[in-house]
Amino acid sequence: MADKLKTIPIIPAQQANQVHAEITSCADAEPYALRVIGDSMAPEFLDGHIIIVDPAMPPINGAYVVIDYRGETTFRQFVVEEGRKFLKALNDAYPTVEMVENYSVRGVVVQRASRRRKDLKHYY
Numbered sequence: 001m002a003d004k005l006k007t008i009p010i011i012p013a014q015q016a017n018q019v020h021a022e023i024t025s026c027a028d029a030e031p032y033a034l035r036v037i038g039d040s041m042a043p044e045f046l047d048g049h050i051i052i053v054d055p056a057m058p059p060i061n062g063a064y065v066v067i068d069y070r071g072e073t074t075f076r077q078f079v080v081e082e083g084r085k086f087l088k089a090l091n092d093a094y095p096t097v098e099m100v101e102n103y104s105v106r107g108v109v110v111q112r113a114s115r116r117r118k119d120l121k122h123y124y
C-alpha cells in the first residue's frame with residue numbers, strides 16, 4: 001500500500017489561538033476517533049458511526065467539525081456566509097447557530113466509518 005503525504009497547514013499563532021484548541025504536544029495533534037451519538041447530523045452521519053477527527057486541520061467553509069462553543073462540545077458543519085460563522089446541524093429538526101462568542105475547534109472530521117465497509121467515507 002502506497003503511503004499518502006499529509007499536508008500540514010502553517011497558520012499564524014494569533015489565528016491558531018482564535019480558531020484551534022491549543023496544541024501543546026505532538027500527541028495533541030494526532031487524529032482521534034469519536035462515536036456519533038444522536039441524529040443531529042443525519043443523514044450523512046448516523047447514530048453509531050465512527051468519525052476520525054484531525055485536530056491539526058483548519059476548519060474551512062462546509063467542513064464537519066468538533067467544536068467547543070458556549071460551554072459545550074458539539075459536532076456540526078462549519079459554515080461561513082458573508083463573514084458570519086455558523087454551526088449547522090444536517091438534520092433540519094435542529095437549529096443553525098450563529099457563533100457570536102469565542103469558540104475553539106477541537107478538530108475537523110476527515111473520515112467516517114461504521115460496521116459496514118460501504119459506509120467508509122473520506123472528507124479530506
